[in-house]
Amino acid sequence: xxxxIAGFDIGGTKISVxxxxxxxxxxxxxxxxxxxxxxxxxxxRQLKSALSALLEESGFGRRHLLGIGVAVPGAVDPRREGVLxxxxxxxxxxxxxKRVLFKEFQVPVWIENDAxxxxxxxxxFGSGRGIDHFLYLxxxxxxxxxxxANDSLLRGASGLAGEVGHMTVVQNGLLCPCGxxxxxxxxxxGTAIANYVRTALRNGAKSRFFRNxxxxxxxxxxxxxxARTSKDPLAIQARRTAADFLGIGLANLINIFNPQxxxxxxxxxxxxxxxxxxxxxxxxxEAWPLSLRACTVVRSPLGTEVGDLGxxxxxxxxxxx
Ligand SMILES: [Zn+2]
Numbered sequence: 001x002x003x004x005i006a007g008f009d010i011g012g013t014k015i016s017v018x019x020x021x022x023x024x025x026x027x028x029x030x031x032x033x034x035x036x037x038x039x040x041x042x043x044x045r046q047l048k049s050a051l052s053a054l055l056e057e058s059g060f061g062r063r064h065l066l067g068i069g070v071a072v073p074g075a076v077d078p079r080r081e082g083v084l085x086x087x088x089x090x091x092x093x094x095x096x097x098k099r100v101l102f103k104e105f106q107v108p109v110w111i112e113n114d115a116x117x118x119x120x121x122x123x124x125f126g127s128g129r130g131i132d133h134f135l136y137l138x139x140x141x142x143x144x145x146x147x148x149a150n151d152s153l154l155r156g157a158s159g160l161a162g163e164v165g166h167m168t169v170v171q172n173g174l175l176c177p178c179g180x181x182x183x184x185x186x187x188x189x190g191t192a193i194a195n196y197v198r199t200a201l202r203n204g205a206k207s208r209f210f211r212n213x214x215x216x217x218x219x220x221x222x223x224x225x226x227a228r229t230s231k232d233p234l235a236i237q238a239r240r241t242a243a244d245f246l247g248i249g250l251a252n253l254i255n256i257f258n259p260q261x262x263x264x265x266x267x268x269x270x271x272x273x274x275x276x277x278x279x280x281x282x283x284x285x286e287a288w289p290l291s292l293r294a295c296t297v298v299r300s301p302l303g304t305e306v307g308d309l310g311x312x313x314x315x316x317x318x319x320x321x
Pocket of ligand 1 (some may be wrong): 178
């Protein structure tokens with residue numbers, strides 16, 4: 001009998017529900033906006049109807065469903081039954097997600113932090129296959145990671161391992177959304193790249209590309225475009241600076257974890273012009289040469305599917321013998 005897995009990738013702005021096979025073939029997918037505010041129940045209702053529709057469209061029934069993997073943007077409670085803390089989706093905090101979904105579908109449900117889920121996606125379907133020691137980092141609005149050591153996900157004492165975005169890289173540095181100062185995320189995320197350009201323009205820097213653009217409309221993606229298409233010197237400088245800090249962060253991780261591979265995903269990694277070379281230069285400058293020799297740094301081959309495949313991989317990871 002065909003065995004299927006459902007993946008729920010819950011994001012701050014959208015939710016993706018996918019139905020896939022054990023080998024990572026996505027049979028169908030539905031995307032809808034996440035309900036903001038106090039409407040977690042509305043999102044759960046949509047999750048239920050999206051999965052029911054996907055099962056029907058695929059020609060399979062609920063009896064083919066092996067389990068549901070749920071990737072959430074935040075900290076999962078230690079018993080992994082729901083969301084403990086999520087700045088992006090505060091209304092989900094404390095909601096008994098696992099129990100509600102189990103009641104509806106009568107199949108095992110597992111919840112995982114989204115960066116951890118993405119690392120599992122790489123382990124089962126991407127660049128982490130056949131590798132016992134690797135890190136997956138997403139460089140996006142923020143910076144998150146999942147760490148695989150000795151072939152299994154490193155969770156830490158209370159499930160919070162892998163918050164590499166909040167390693168301090170500058171003493172008394174820029175303010176991070178987490179409330180601390182000098183975090184890697186405040187220097188190398190897409191948000192940080194946009195902030196760099198905004199601050200420079202406010203301080204009188206000149207840029208032909210950004211001349212007629214409102215400060216509030218500057219994003220990491222736009223800075224990437226300015227560097228690639230217009231070779232805008234300010235945009236290039238912003239990306240090179242962010243890349244240098246990321247290289248320092250990666251070198252720290254290489255020195256601490258001695259991984260075989262570091263896999264980089266997320267929006268900032270969609271285009272690597274004026275980013276990859278300065279990042280690797282910093283890695284070579286800061287990493288311990290012996291550890292660096294054992295490690296390769298690569299881009300995620302899963303691209304935009306990493307969220308769906310990660311959610312599906314949560315189930316595979318739980319069911320492995
Ligand atoms: Zn921080």
